[in-house]
Amino acid sequence: MTPGSKGIIFIGDGMGGRPLPELSGKTTLEAQDTPSLDLAAREGECGLMDPIAPGRPAGSDTAHMALLGYDPLEYYRGRGPFEARGVGIAVQPGDVAFRCNFATVEGRKVVDRRAGRIKAGTDELAAAVSQGAGEIGGVQCIFEPSVEHRAALVLRAEGLSHQITEVDPHEAGVDYWDAKPEQDAEDPDAAQRTAAIINEFVRRTREILDKHPVNQARRERGELPANIVLPRGAGTAMHLQPLEERYGLRSAMIVEVDLVRGLGEYLKMDVVRVPGATGGQDTDEIAIAKAVVAALGDHDFVLANIKAPDLGGHDGDYQAKMEAIAKVDRAVGYLLDNMDFSAATVAITADHSTPVSVGDHSGDPVPIAFYGMGLRPDDVQTYGERPCAKGGIGRMRGMDLMNVLSNYIAASEKFGA
Ligand code: ZN
Ligand code: ZN
Numbered sequence: 001m002t003p004g005s006k007g008i009i010f011i012g013d014g015m016g017g018r019p020l021p022e023l024s025g026k027t028t029l030e031a032q033d034t035p036s037l038d039l040a041a042r043e044g045e046c047g048l049m050d051p052i053a054p055g056r057p058a059g060s061d062t063a064h065m066a067l068l069g070y071d072p073l074e075y076y077r078g079r080g081p082f083e084a085r086g087v088g089i090a091v092q093p094g095d096v097a098f099r100c101n102f103a104t105v106e107g108r109k110v111v112d113r114r115a116g117r118i119k120a121g122t123d124e125l126a127a128a129v130s131q132g133a134g135e136i137g138g139v140q141c142i143f144e145p146s147v148e149h150r151a152a153l154v155l156r157a158e159g160l161s162h163q164i165t166e167v168d169p170h171e172a173g174v175d176y177w178d179a180k181p182e183q184d185a186e187d188p189d190a191a192q193r194t195a196a197i198i199n200e201f202v203r204r205t206r207e208i209l210d211k212h213p214v215n216q217a218r219r220e221r222g223e224l225p226a227n228i229v230l231p232r233g234a235g236t237a238m239h240l241q242p243l244e245e246r247y248g249l250r251s252a253m254i255v256e257v258d259l260v261r262g263l264g265e266y267l268k269m270d271v272v273r274v275p276g277a278t279g280g281q282d283t284d285e286i287a288i289a290k291a292v293v294a295a296l297g298d299h300d301f302v303l304a305n306i307k308a309p310d311l312g313g314h315d316g317d318y319q320a321k322m323e324a325i326a327k328v329d330r331a332v333g334y335l336l337d338n339m340d341f342s343a344a345t346v347a348i349t350a351d352h353s354t355p356v357s358v359g360d361h362s363g364d365p366v367p368i369a370f371y372g373m374g375l376r377p378d379d380v381q382t383y384g385e386r387p388c389a390k391g392g393i394g395r396m397r398g399m400d401l402m403n404v405l406s407n408y409i410a411a412s413e414k415f416g417a
Pocket of ligand 2: 014060310314354361
């Protein structure tokens with residue numbers, strides 16, 4: 001590769017959208033004033049990208065896998081392993097991982113799935129769970145708290161399966177469920193065993209937590225006790241080749257979402273945490289952009305993601321989404337002003353569309369603009385879904401992004417002689 005050349009994937013989470021009548025038939029991206037995105041589009045090479053496949057709505061986890069070149073259709077076995085890695089559990093291939101909530105129950109009835117958004121004491125509660133439920137029927141149960149009511153659980157043993165039904169009913173006012181093998185589980189015996197372990201784990205957490213001093217104190221203060229752990233989102237940990245090994249690029253990730261950060265950890269990227277990167281509408285986009293520039297000092301490749309556009313999309317709030325897009329524009333502006341793009345290329349794109357009119361992820365392709373070295377600039381003048389559709393890239397797959405970017409920064413090896 002060209003010595004010192006740098007590659008960046010800069011993602012506005014869920015930034016793609018659909019035309020809105022409120023915006024005279026424009027999308028939020030098309031309607032917002034985005035001088036820096038437009039500059040990148042005008043001087044760069046544009047196109048559309050299907051994160052996974054045409055018409056296939058992508059999650060943030062599967063989309064980021066694809067954008068980094070790991071086929072989610074082949075490798076994705078649930079989000080649990082990324083969640084667990086994100087809270088610091090060294091997940092191993094074959095582990096079955098879950099994300100968990102500390103919750104409040106009365107009998108079997110879920111009173112609050114987040115235990116009154118418990119803020120303190122979960123370290124002590126988790127330690128008690130680890131002591132009393134660290135091993136069940138020969139299966140190691142590794143349990144770690146995360147922020148507030150969140151936690152992760154990893155089951156480690158031979159012969160487990162992630163193909164079990166949920167315990168967490170995902171709503172309050174109803175009973176929590178017993179895990180059962182999924183009907184089409186590939187290995188029904190393994191799923192049966194895993195479900196039994198999980199049900200026993202949940203039963204023990206109920207017993208251990210209900211009488212724990214942290215919860216006695218909470219009750220005395222009139223707060224809801226965190227008296228059960230409800231696992232959900234089971235996933236089997238797969239072997240994924242570390243990103244650096246795969247592409248020969250020293251790689252960093254700067255993202256706001258735990259789940260994607262967990263993927264970065266899983267791929268052994270250097271995961272950089274940025275003060276002020278809140279993952280919300282109030283995030284400090286310039287702090288994120290500065291962190292990208294700083295990380296490129298000793299890395300060849302950085303993936304960055306600003307979460308905010310996705311939030312406005314989910315909330316059906318086009319003004320919030322447009323404000324978030326302005327943040328992405330300012331962050332990209334900082335990069336354009338502060339990096340040497342004669343020796344770097346940035347791909348500015350989204351991990352999926354989250355149209356305001358849908359309120360969730362959709363299967364629409366996302367715009368992509370490459371700016372920097374190695375390009376063949378096209379005639380596109382502004383950044384957006386329909387302008388980029390006319391660009392020189394045409395339509396590409398998320399799975400090809402790392403190869404395309406590596407080619408621009410001359411980091412690809414020739415296939416064949
Ligand atoms: Zn996303
Ligand atoms: Zn989303």
